Amino acid sequence: MIRGAYVVLAGLFILTPLMVVCVVAFTSASFVSFPTPGFSLRWIIKVLADPAFMRPLANSVLLGLAAAVSAAFLAVPAALALARGGFRGAAEIEAFLLSPLSLPALILSIALLFYFSRLGMGAGFIGLLVGHTVIVLPYMLRTVLAVARGADPALEEAAFVLGADPWRSFLHVTLPILRPGIVAGALFAFLVSFDEVAVALLMSTVSTMTLPVAILNHVANNYDPAIAAISLIKIVLVVAVLVALELGFGLDRLMLSRRRP
């Protein structure tokens, strides 16, 4: 009973602000107010028809996917090496790879801006991708490392004994074992990248501006409820992805190892 009440309270604590955003998105007023004086689709329609929001939304989705993929390419080999250990400095390397968690994103952003400018590249998609990969790498590494450390090395050995070369063994044995960690890490990576603003603020250009930066710019100069409308669209998009994953593959199947203790 007490546990149930606690769950309801925690749920309300998390959901109530989101509910306010959802309600304000349908306001008929010209400014953000709650409760709303009336309901209308005007702000939803305005945002959906406005390239100033839709192009950054597409950029954010593309960037989130690219950052998750590139973080996976870096994190999976690193996680395997760290899980198998057996070399000096493994603990230090793990700490180094997780260190972006403690690095202020704004500092990283300024450093990237000056670094890429010196390389003659300036702000742009590559800079954004590098910045976001650095930021999301620890999330991917943690989840893959956790699965890799719990994996049974005998399975890979069995593949070798049965004649598989290292590449086939990796593709057909190791990768399926790591899949829950990779999918969970990719979800985290995508969501973190999708919401990231500090790096995107300095590294984005006209054509690569991300949704959080577009929202920030809009908020700085406008008081209309378009922000609530785009926030609602963003929430719907993320929930839709999670629902699609659940219906298509099953989140449990994707994110949890089949080997239960």
Add this chain to the structure above:
Amino acid sequence: MALNRLLCLAALIASAPFAAAVAQDKIVVTSSGGVWLESAKANFAACFKERTGKEAEILLSASNEIMQKLRASPGKPPLDVVVLSETDAIRAGQEGLLEKITVEKVPNIKDVPEVFRKQWNDFATIQNFGAMIVMVNGEKVPNPPKDWKTLIDEVAAGKYGKRVSFPSLTMPWGPMFTWFLTTLYDGNEDMVFQKYKAMLPNIAKYWVSPVEALNMFAAKEIDILVYWDGRAYAFAEENKWAKAYIPEPGAFQSAAMLAKPKGAPDLAWQYVDCVLSPKAQLGHAQMVKYPIVNSTVVYPPALKAQLTPLERVRQPDFQVIIQKVPGWLDRWNREIR
């Protein structure tokens, strides 16, 4: 095989923006968002397109972000025309990041009075200006005080309850407002900070975000708000319960500074000239409801009534402000925040 396909896809995704960039034949300019962006598109970029046949891509960017980008690439700026805050424009000029505006490069500059350029040594010019004035809920405060000093004293005395919001010193134009208050108290900074402190118990919030401030006023959480004139008049026009007025003896001038970074192509001068052209300037004033700087522009009477006249505003001494800001911020954080 699957891995190979993934690698190819990732490479393709990463290279796509580069391919687009190579094909671009346009300049990149900055603007604030919302109505500012709409005006930049409708007035400035349209004029530029008409003159040159080329596009001006508009990047929404704040002054401090622009400064970081200019400092990161001196001589090879990623931005071709920028809009900066007054103090950032002075700093950028001093740091050699901007090119001087001359009548040969920008013919329309001849119609911009010197007062709009002098403090910036011609490295930047004001494109439009505004003033910080007072908004009141006319239903709750039918007879607001006529002058700033009375307003401040009455707020400190609690006459309006805790339903008042003034700008924070930490917001970008906070130092300018503080400078303006010092002019009301014979240059006495201590007095200004005493007043800030005396008002504190009756201030709902010293606002940092303009949107947050206007939302508080729109939601009727506060009855008095010190705010930008253009948006204040526009809001009052839409909401009859709201009034906006300039207390005596006027207000301080705040401005959007237009500049061309050093190293940007000469084509960018055409955009600067467009921004200062009479047609674009009038169109801009009509959209954003702020006064512009081209002296040949004649406002329609209805618009003129909504704009703060130049003689009602005082232009801050930005060199003084740049020197004072660190000390003021330190004092604000210790005594007021």
